[in-house]
Amino acid sequence: MHSEDEDVYELSSLMTPWVLRTAVTIDLPALLEEGPRSTAELAALTRSDPSTLTRIVRYLACTGFVKENPEGQVALTGLGRRLCSSVDPLLSLLLKADSAAGRIDASLATLPSALAQGQVGYARLFGKDFYQDVASDPELSRSWNELMADGAPSIVEEILQHVAFDASSHVIDVGGGTGHLVAGVTQKYRDIFGCVLELPYAAAAASALFAELQLTGRCRVQEGSFFDDLPEGDTYFLASVLHEWPDGDALKILRRCAEAMPAHGRVIIVDRIVDSGKGDDALVANLDIMMLTATGGRERTREEIANLVESAGMQVQKQTVLASGRFLVEAGRAK
Numbered sequence: 001m002h003s004e005d006e007d008v009y010e011l012s013s014l015m016t017p018w019v020l021r022t023a024v025t026i027d028l029p030a031l032l033e034e035g036p037r038s039t040a041e042l043a044a045l046t047r048s049d050p051s052t053l054t055r056i057v058r059y060l061a062c063t064g065f066v067k068e069n070p071e072g073q074v075a076l077t078g079l080g081r082r083l084c085s086s087v088d089p090l091l092s093l094l095l096k097a098d099s100a101a102g103r104i105d106a107s108l109a110t111l112p113s114a115l116a117q118g119q120v121g122y123a124r125l126f127g128k129d130f131y132q133d134v135a136s137d138p139e140l141s142r143s144w145n146e147l148m149a150d151g152a153p154s155i156v157e158e159i160l161q162h163v164a165f166d167a168s169s170h171v172i173d174v175g176g177g178t179g180h181l182v183a184g185v186t187q188k189y190r191d192i193f194g195c196v197l198e199l200p201y202a203a204a205a206a207s208a209l210f211a212e213l214q215l216t217g218r219c220r221v222q223e224g225s226f227f228d229d230l231p232e233g234d235t236y237f238l239a240s241v242l243h244e245w246p247d248g249d250a251l252k253i254l255r256r257c258a259e260a261m262p263a264h265g266r267v268i269i270v271d272r273i274v275d276s277g278k279g280d281d282a283l284v285a286n287l288d289i290m291m292l293t294a295t296g297g298r299e300r301t302r303e304e305i306a307n308l309v310e311s312a313g314m315q316v317q318k319q320t321v322l323a324s325g326r327f328l329v330e331a332g333r334a335k
């Protein structure tokens with residue numbers, strides 16, 4: 001191999017990502033955070049095969065994540081410490097091979113065959129659609145809710161800055177996840193009522209949030225699917241929802257909103273877009289492949305979003321690219 005090819009091979013190698021993910025999955029960084037340990041001790045604590053673990057640790061040492069002290073015990077380096085969930089909870093959640101995000105990353109291995117056969121990699125690898133899988137396993141549900149809740153505050157803040165509400169608004173957050181948007185809106189506007197329409201696994205998390213924030217008088221949760229009839233309201237949010245679905249499904253969701261809303265109602269879509277002009281092209285390209293792999297969705301251009309809105313019998317009334325690069329579209333019934 002030419003040395004340039006070696007660089008490209010190194011860049012493409014899956015070895016370090018998978019060894020790191022293995023270490024995080026068995027909580028090795030957390031165990032070493034408490035102090036140096038022998039590999040035999042680590043193997044016993046993680047219920048691992050000692051010989052295999054020794055080989056994993058050797059690789060981690062060669063790549064700078066752990067070091068061996070003179071007594072032959074394994075200790076974390078500064079780099080290795082960054083894998084500890086106490087240092088970066090989000091990173092460790094993303095790296096765990098048995099978390100929802102970890103499983104999405106694992107399904108990237110199916111890209112070549114997915115490309116040829118137009119299949120969704122996640123379902124091909126795990127035998128279930130992403131949300132069927134997440135909903136069927138409490139640990140996956142917990143990890144996905146945690147990830148959604150982690151990203152929610154920045155979305156909620158931007159939405160509150162840009163969307164005006166009537167005092168009598170009734171907000172339906174369609175696929176509203178852990179309820180942070182409805183909580184944010186109803187905490188800011190004290191007369192507004194809100195409802196999260198969600199699958200049962202996330203509905204439970206939203207109910208818990210409303211109870212914790214003492215919002216149950218004005219906020220409720222409805223278990224259900226956004227492919228079925230939606231509850232009555234006047235403002236329907238679709239935040240980070242449409243990009244998870246191929247066009248046919250995204251259109252069905254929009255049609256459900258259009259059917260449910262009154263003549264003066266509106267749908268507010270918040271998604272990333274291709275070519276936002278905000279310097280987020282690499283992030284959007286990354287999310288686009290992730291959607292392709294996880295659920296068969298896609299990141300869209302503003303024109304593609306407008307086309308979907310129009311096909312659902314609505315028209316775009318306002319659109320803004322937010323500072324983060326997210327695109328906020330307000331749509332109402334077509335006149």
Ligand SMILES: C[S@@+](CC[C@H](N)C(=O)[O-])C[C@H]1O[C@@H](n2cnc3c(N)ncnc32)[C@H](O)[C@@H]1O
Binds near residue numbers: 176199226227240
């Ligand atoms: C990417 S998350 C976005 C959550 C939330 N809107 C936010 O911005 O944080 C997409 C949400 O859609 C929900 N979802 C997926 N399929 C659904 C369905 N058929 N009916 C209702 N919600 C669904 C998921 O449970 C998940 O919480």
